Amino acid sequence: MTDFLDSIKKSVRAIEAYHLKERQYRIKLNQNENPHDLPAWLKREILEEAATLNWNRYPHFDNDRLKSALAHYLDVAKERILLGNGSNELLQILTHAVLSEGRRLLIVQPTFTVYQQLARVAGAELIELDFAKDWSFPVDDIVDRIKKTHPHLTILCAPNSPTGADLPEEALEEIVSAACGLVLADEAYHEFSGRDYIPLQKNHRNLIVTRTFSKAMGLAGLRIGYMLADPGLIVQINKGKLPYNLNIFSELVACKLIAHQDLVNSCAREIIGERQRVSRALAALEQVRVFPSASNFLMIETPLPGKVLFEDVYSTGILIRDISGYHPRLTNALRISIGTTSENDALLDVMGSRLK
Numbered sequence: 559m560t561d562f563l564d565s566i567k568k569s570v571r572a573i574e575a576y577h578l579k580e581r582q583y584r585i586k587l588n589q590n591e592n593p594h595d596l597p598a599w600l601k602r603e604i605l606e607e608a609a610t611l612n613w614n615r616y617p618h619f620d621n622d623r624l625k626s627a628l629a630h631y632l633d634v635a636k637e638r639i640l641l642g643n644g645s646n647e648l649l650q651i652l653t654h655a656v657l658s659e660g661r662r663l664l665i666v667q668p669t670f671t672v673y674q675q676l677a678r679v680a681g682a683e684l685i686e687l688d689f690a691k692d693w694s695f696p697v698d699d700i701v702d703r704i705k706k707t708h709p710h711l712t713i714l715c716a717p718n719s720p721t722g723a724d725l726p727e728e729a730l731e732e733i734v735s736a737a738c739g740l741v742l743a744d745e746a747y748h749e750f751s752g753r754d755y756i757p758l759q760k761n762h763r764n765l766i767v768t769r770t771f772s773k774a775m776g777l778a779g780l781r782i783g784y785m786l787a788d789p790g791l792i793v794q795i796n797k798g799k800l801p802y803n804l805n806i807f808s809e810l811v812a813c814k815l816i817a818h819q820d821l822v823n824s825c826a827r828e829i830i831g832e833r834q835r836v837s838r839a840l841a842a843l844e845q846v847r848v849f850p851s852a853s854n855f856l857m858i859e860t861p862l863p864g865k866v867l868f869e870d871v872y873s874t875g876i877l878i879r880d881i882s883g884y885h886p887r888l889t890n891a892l893r894i895s896i897g898t899t900s901e902n903d904a905l906l907d908v909m910g911s912r913l914k
């Protein structure tokens with residue numbers, strides 16, 4: 559060793575950290591968050607209950623209150639649930655348990671960049687496929703490559719970010735059936751897709767599902783995610799989880815929100831309606847191509863380099879996501895989160911004035 563930095567694994571030194579530049583904004587449409595915060599009456603109710611908790615004590619060892627609420631809400635056994643500090647943490651725990659040098663992760667690009675980050679940190683081999691020309695999941699290619707390379711883990715972001723691509727249950731079943739390794743369906747945007755992969759787990763014990771409270775549930779700031787999998791698999795994956803990863807406040811808020819599912823459902827319905835409206839309005843602009851989305855965001859392509867249009871839109875105070883550097887096919891692409899009606903109107907005004 560010549561330098562203390564050589565103590566860090568080569569595979570880690572070789573990559574960039576996950577990074578998002580903080581910017582001021584008037585309207586924030588860059589992280590696929592829920593544009594609506596919890597109503598003030600519910601926040602007050604939660605804060606009152608939070609004041610009665612013992613903040614000096616560790617959380618219940620198993621976060622039993624939230625696990626029980628989720629088990630009841632999803633109609634699954636508690637033993638099938640692992641809770642995370644955001645679904646990102648669950649991705650990390652899973653990749654720690656599965657990937658290392660000499661092991662393989664299969665993903666379809668472009669997708670959520672955290673997957674490749676975690677694989678590289680683990681020193682694992684990354685097998686990357688491309689989405690089909692029309693941006694749909696290349697199901698036959700995935701099955702073929704799984705059969706040829708036997709990845710220990712395949713991660714499918716469904717619906718996919720940043721493209722919005724939908725993955726029908728039958729297609730996922732085809733993929734899971736072909737895999738002898740594990741398949742993770744990252745359902746972060748599940749509430750906007752109308753898909754539900756949980757029933758597939760009955761016949762496919764290698765299928766893992768992760769979901770989050772950060773998107774439709776509107777709790778991105780509180781960091782809550784969950785994993786659903788075969789109980790035997792959960793026992794193994796849980797070994798890499800640190801104790802007390804979910805704090806008592808996040809657990810309380812998640813439980814309250816599950817009890818007020820009507821709020822989440824109506825909010826998700828509104829966002830889906832807005833997605834359709836914004837998609838149609840953007841598609842009506844001659845220079846804009848809008849791709850189908852099963853999520854709470856839209857990917858668009860225009861004749862302008864993504865960076866240029868991003869900065870132009872940002873000059874009006876609207877922050878969207880420049881995804882032009884994510885993949886060679888995305889140089890003219892942008893990702894736009896669906897906001898409130900008035901936020902979306904403001905975005906449409908700006909796009910209309912720039913791209914008639």
Ligand SMILES: Cc1ncc(COP(=O)(O)O)c(C=O)c1O
Nearest residue numbers: 644645646670719746770772783
């Ligand atoms: C596809 C996907 N998976 C996981 C996450 C992480 O979500 P969480 O906030 O639950 O960590 C995100 C966040 O943007 C995402 O887009």
